[in-house]
Amino acid sequence: MERKMFCFQCEQTAACTGCTGKAGVCGKTADVAQLQDELTGALIGLARATDGGMQATPEAWRLMIEGLFTTVTNVNFNEKTIRELIGRVHAEKAQLVPDCSSCAAPCGRTSDYDMNLLWSADEDIRSLKSLVLFGVRGMAAYAHHAMVLGYTDDEVNRFFAKALFAIGEDWGMEELLPIVMEVGEKNLKCMALLDKANTESYGTPIPVTVPLTVEKGPFIVVSGHDLHDLKLLLEQTEGKGINIYTHGEMLPAHGYPELKRYSQLKGNFGTAWQNQQKEFAELPAPVLFTTNCLMPPKASYADRVFTTSVVSYPEMMHIGEDKDFTPVIEKALELGGYSEDKPFTGINGGSTVMTGFARGTVLGVADQVIEAVKSGAIRHFFLVAGCDGARPSRNYYTEFVKQTPADTVVLTLACGKYRFNDIDLGTIDGLPRLMDVGQCNDAYSAIQIAVALADAFGCGVNDLPLSMVLSWYEQKAVCILLTLLYLGIKNIRLGPTLPTFISPNVLNYLVENYGIAPITTPEEDLEALLKYSNSTL
Structure with missing residues (x-):
């Protein structure tokens, strides 16, 4: 019997509805997709066995983090290693509830979850549970990077169990919406943990x-x-x-x-x-x-x-x-490499790129930045950040950055910056107009920069001359978006398409409460976003 898959967790999912054939757009086979679902179901069973995380062992936390990370897009295409991981999850669950398998009354409280129940659920429930699941998958990547450096957080770990447990429950929108927002809250803690791990291990980034x-x-x-x-x-x-x-x-x-x-x-x-x-x-x-x-x-x-x-x-x-x-x-x-030096260029022909503008560097010249805003030298900040992908419509981000006025600053992070990071945008009062904050998890740095500027001007982040224009592809972008929503940041532009797994009702909730909008054209979006300037500060 030919196995078919269902997966709609990435931005380039087939026909913008979901990959349902023999293989996904990412290249994983239907068998691998099915095994990743089985692994997720096993992790939900493990979360159930930990009694909300209260009975978890260090190995249980490690398995939840490793297992969720394994199911992120473009990570694991190997049936053998996924089966081995499922076996390790089952073994750990058996350690936590050793008599469960012999019980004659199948209460199901520690059984593996059938992911088909999620994919066939009411579209709003499926949407909210997908936001939780894909969000914690992205968050698990950050937790894993911190974990290998010896940094963990009990509150973050317990939330993995809580989120997985919620996915397996027959809950309505009222119970699930707070969990969605909590993904954003706990991901902020997770990104802060990774930021601490990286900077304490390797120092504060410099340009x-x-x-x-x-x-x-x-x-x-x-x-x-x-x-x-x-x-x-x-x-x-x-x-x-x-x-x-x-x-x-x-x-x-x-x-x-x-x-x-x-x-x-x-x-x-x-x-x-x-x-x-x-x-x-x-x-x-x-x-x-x-x-x-x-x-x-x-x-x-x-x-x-x-x-x-x-x-x-x-x-x-x-x-x-x-x-x-x-x-x-x-x-x-x-x-042996090349026999002679081999020059390469970026997408726009540049021969170098810059990085290292994390919060330590930017806040180190905060007085200079604040003065430039007050004097009118800097009219607006744009955070143009997120994942890259293959859709031609992603050229929007290149054109958007090229068209930003000379009195604006562009902060960027994650791999979406390769669309424009080799462009020389010049400087404002000695400050580069284009500043690469770092990896996707360095959204934490960008958030800290925004919070510090808001404090300096005595206003909220939403009152700053700051606009966020984001691109998404996989699950780490999902948890970052939820973090921004948890922080109350509004009027985010998101593209190149809106997530397939967000139902019309959930989208309407996000639009009404947070002002999320799809990108349109660089010209139209710049005109709309620049209407808010530093004249209000």
């Missing part, structure tokens, strides 16, 4: 110009988000004559002092994740994927792809928990 030229000789490209894996690779390649280049969301690593001090961390290769199949095709170097953003590798470079952590793809070399990157290093030496 840095990153070249896009690849120097001659052996090199390794590192993709994903996990700074811990990058640090370990830098340690293991020191003195070996191998250069390291970041890719995708790893670009902000160049701003961290403890990573920047490694001389072999040279620059950035390529653009956003969706271009990898073209950009890696002739690459004379291995690529290490540390977290999500993996696309099914083409045959032309499949033998040069390595995965680690929760990332997995059938028949790809996987670096286990020992984090011995010897196979990657040997492959780099074998391939």
Whole structure:
């Protein structure tokens, strides 16, 4: 019997309704999609067994975080590893409720949840539960990055159990809406935890110009988000004559002092994740994927792809928990890299990009920023941020940034910035008009910048001359959006399409209460957003 799937968790889902055939747009098969549903159902069973988190063990928290992260788009395409993880979840649940399986009365309180019940539910219930599920999947990615650095938060962990439990319950909109908003609240704590983990481990990011030229000789490209894996690779390649280049969301690593001090961390290769199949095709170097953003590798470079952590793809070399990157290093030496320095450019022809404008840097010149606003030199701030993707309509973000007036500042973060981060927008009173705050989780930094400016002007964040123009693709964008809503931030522009899993009634609620609107054209949106200027401060 041919198995079909149902998945609508990413922005590029088929026909903007859901992937329902033999494979998803992301490349995962129907079998993998089914196993990811089984894993999610098992995690809900585990959450039930923890009694709201009160009976959870460190291993139970680890499994919830790892399991949810595994189901994020473009992370795991491997049936074998997902089955193994399901087995580990069942084993941990058996430890928590050892007599459950032998009970003659199947109360179902710790049974696995059938995800078909969710996908076939009333559209509003399905919408709210999807917001919770996809939100905690994204949040789990951040919790995982912090966890590998030794940072955890009991309140965040307990919420994973609470959210999973809620998904399995027969609750109505009144019970589910507060859980949706709580995803935003707890994700803020989770992003703060990861921010602390990163800055205490690697220092406070500082602005840095990153070249896009690849120097001659052996090199390794590192993709994903996990700074811990990058640090370990830098340690293991020191003195070996191998250069390291970041890719995708790893670009902000160049701003961290403890990573920047490694001389072999040279620059950035390529653009956003969706271009990898073209950009890696002739690459004379291995690529290490540390977290999500993996696309099914083409045959032309499949033998040069390595995965680690929760990332997995059938028949790809996987670096286990020992984090011995010897196979990657040997492959780099074998391939040899380019025989001469190889210049590359960004999408708009630039040969360098900048990063490192986290809150420490921006707030370090807060007086200068405030004075520029008061004098009228800075009229407006735009946060143009989020995920990138393949739809041609995403060119909107390039055109929007190009058309921002010379007296405005653009803050950006996440991989959507590759649409425009090589454009030189110039400066205002010595301040760059384009500032890259960092990875998607560095939305925390952007929030802290906005809060600090609001405090300085004695107003609310919604009263600042600040507009948010966001792009989404996968589940981390969902939890960040919910965090912004939890903070009461209004009038966000969202694109390139609105999430398929948001029902008309739920969308109407978000529009009425938060003013969320879809993007239109750069010209129309700029005109509308610039009507609010610093003259009101």
